[in-house]
Amino acid sequence: MSALQRIIRPELAHIAPYGVPRNAAPTKLDANECAFPLSEAAREKIAERVASIPWHRYPDPRATELRACLAARYGGTPDEYVVGSGSDELIALLISVCSGTRNPGTPPAVLYPTPTFVMYGIIARTQGWRAIEVPLTDAWQLDPGRTRDALAKHAPNLVFLASPNSPTGNELDLAFMSQLIAEFPDTLFVIDRAYAPFSSRRAWGEPPSKAARLPENLAILNTLSKIGMAAARIGCVRMPEGLAVELNKVRLPFNLSQVAQEVGVLALTELRMEIDACVEQILAERRRLAEGLSDLGFASAPSDANFLWTDTGQESAELARRLREEGVGVRSFSQGRLARHVRITVGTAAENDELLRQLRRV
Ligand SMILES: Cc1ncc(COP(=O)(O)O)c(C=O)c1O
Incomplete structure (x- = not known):
């Protein structure tokens, strides 16, 4: 065994780095x-706002203005929001905050349907978690029987449901997702709304009104990447305040640069x-x-x-x-x-x- 093999976690040896083609078509x-x-005109606005940043200071660690804009846009209160460098970072933070052991002797588990966004599985595996994959039906929908069985059998700490899903492009069955959230209160359900701006179900229907309280075990992930701001890396998650407090404990204080915060505010207001x-x-x-x-x-x-x-x-x-x-x-x-x-x-x-x-x- 080499020194490197002794130093790194063994599971990393079996994971390939995330690959993006080097030369874009x-x-x-x-x-x-x-x-x-x-x-x-939008670029000029951004340039002006970014130029006025106090560059010698650290960014606002609470992203106060950005979270207020996010709450105004997506509902809820600013304290229900945690921001990240893209939703990818928030997926990793959610996994790290929910890593308690459920079944003694087995690592924590994350469950997601397949095919779906690959980062759920990649991040879980890099943290040494079990990744439980439940195939979607032939109509690319959640399979109620298999999903329930897998939840009961594996007691996952977290379930990721991208709706609309990638790569299949469809919304997942809302009524079934709501049932699962109610039936498995000890599992955190993360509904990933990255593609919601393009959906016929644009507003998230759970809870029914923007101001309504979220179930204790529901987190809603969002990103500005798909609406033109991918370069800035701005993601957010809305969750009950108590959970947001815990997530903030594992979030690094300056995870979102002031540049990203200012761009996010502009995207949600003047550039909307x-x-x-x-x-x-x-x-x-x-x-x-x-x-x-x-x-x-x-x-x-x-x-x-x-x-x-x-x-x-x-x-x-x-x-x-x-x-x-x-x-x-x-x-x-x-x-x-x-x-x-x-x-x-x-x-x-x-x-x-x-x-x-x-x-x-x-
Ligand atoms: C379903 C889904 N969630 C999240 C992301 C990542 O978004 P971000 O750029 O905010 O990290 C993607 C990116 O393709 C995605 O397809």
């Missing part, structure tokens, strides 16, 4: 980013109209792209997100490779029942046209 439709860059207009354009392009793909014989599942989950009827990894050679990046999946699908981020009109043109060619 010119037509980049593989990362579920917002298609539209910010306007010049521009961002909302971008979302509308993405929704219109989503319809047009789905029709264009359908004309080529590719069926896409109904989408509540800024991407399409498209059945290509063939080995999608090979198709994605050929598209990439032509300068178009889409996301393919090699495993089993996902192998015919691609996940295509909705681009600008020109990008979507380029994808359709190259698809026709290859």
